[in-house]
Amino acid sequence: MERRKVDILCVQETRWKGSKARSIGAGFKLFYYGVYSKRNGVGVVLKEEFVRNVLEVKRVSDRVMSLKLEIEGVMLNVVSGYAPQVGCELEEKERFWSELDEVMESIPTGERVVIGADFNGHVGEGNTGDEEVMGKFEVKERNLEGQMVVDFAKRMDMAVVNTYFQKREEHRVTYKSGGRRTQVDYIICRRGNLKEISDCKVVVGESVARQHRMTVMVCEKKRSEIEKKTKWWKLKKEECCEEFRQKLRQALGGQVVLPDDWETTAEVIRETGRKVLGVSSGRRKEDKETWWFWWYRSLSTWGQQSRVMESVGKRIELAFVYNALSSV
Numbered sequence: 001m002e003r004r005k006v007d008i009l010c011v012q013e014t015r016w017k018g019s020k021a022r023s024i025g026a027g028f029k030l031f032y033y034g035v036y037s038k039r040n041g042v043g044v045v046l047k048e049e050f051v052r053n054v055l056e057v058k059r060v061s062d063r064v065m066s067l068k069l070e071i072e073g074v075m076l077n078v079v080s081g082y083a084p085q086v087g088c089e090l091e092e093k094e095r096f097w098s099e100l101d102e103v104m105e106s107i108p109t110g111e112r113v114v115i116g117a118d119f120n121g122h123v124g125e126g127n128t129g130d131e132e133v134m135g136k137f138e139v140k141e142r143n144l145e146g147q148m149v150v151d152f153a154k155r156m157d158m159a160v161v162n163t164y165f166q167k168r169e170e171h172r173v174t175y176k177s178g179g180r181r182t183q184v185d186y187i188i189c190r191r192g193n194l195k196e197i198s199d200c201k202v203v204v205g206e207s208v209a210r211q212h213r214m215t216v217m218v219c220e221k222k223r224s225e226i227e228k229k230t231k232w233w234k235l236k237k238e239e240c241c242e243e244f245r246q247k248l249r250q251a252l253g254g255q256v257v258l259p260d261d262w263e264t265t266a267e268v269i270r271e272t273g274r275k276v277l278g279v280s281s282g283r284r285k286e287d288k289e290t291w292w293f294w295w296y297r298s299l300s301t302w303g304q305q306s307r308v309m310e311s312v313g314k315r316i317e318l319a320f321v322y323n324a325l326s327s328v
Helices: 047-054 090-107 144-155 192-198 232-236 238-251 263-276 299-325
Strands: 008-012 018-025 028-034 041-046 056-059 066-071 074-082 110-119 158-159 175-177 181-184 185-190 197-202 213-220 288-294
Touching: 008 110, 028 047, 028 056, 028 066, 041 047, 041 066, 041 074, 047 056, 047 066, 066 090, 074 090, 090 144, 144 158, 144 185, 158 192, 185 192, 185 213, 185 299, 192 197, 232 238, 232 263
Parallel strands: 008 074, 074 110
Antiparallel strands: 008 041, 018 028, 028 041, 056 066, 066 074, 110 185, 158 185, 175 181, 197 213, 213 288
């Protein structure tokens, strides 16, 4: 994870009995749940610095668990799943999908969801009739277990991310054993969030687990919207200052004394400033970055910084406006 710069990793078949969170070294922490020490078990690994973003952990069973994180005011639910193998009883398979349905139904529709799971099924190459939930790029033909994945995606208005990115077969195969090569591990997200994902592929050459290979999804760093600011600094120029005075007098109806209703007056001043002085583009110069799943940042630090900057900015703006109004 450290070498590949992975921040969140869903793991299956951990075979660790218990319900705990433990550091696993190199700055990572594992949240896991298992009933037996010889089979099943699921978990989610986080970078240690992001553990404080965890709001809730749901350990549903040794096949399904989820974590809820808050990232810059956005709720992200990470679900790790391990579906029964093809030879398992139908009842066990239905129980798994019922548990996954319950997890999804408990998540508000406005929150983001990413499911990383070993579904032990093939959704199939091509997407005729299923264009709303999957792309065209897969390995092998669809089987019953793969149809269950597609049906789940349709029920929950989600999309199978792996299938939307055209890759060489080597970067699509998630399970490799002897001469057998197939794709059974998928990442699923809400359809509405697909545009935030820039890549999804299998990482070749990393021995994450016996026979299985790590699938990585990359999200572009979400840039926060920057408020467009009035260019009050232009009031330092005499010609701009004079034009501002004249326009403001007109907007106030030619009154010599400012009205007592300060809120209304303030809005007139702001609107006049925007028209006469213009506003900034709202763009911020910064390097483009990408993170696996999401971009993390300390909410408390960001909030403190923004409040300080807002306070300083208002003082500067008021100083300029005061000077301009002195002869209104």
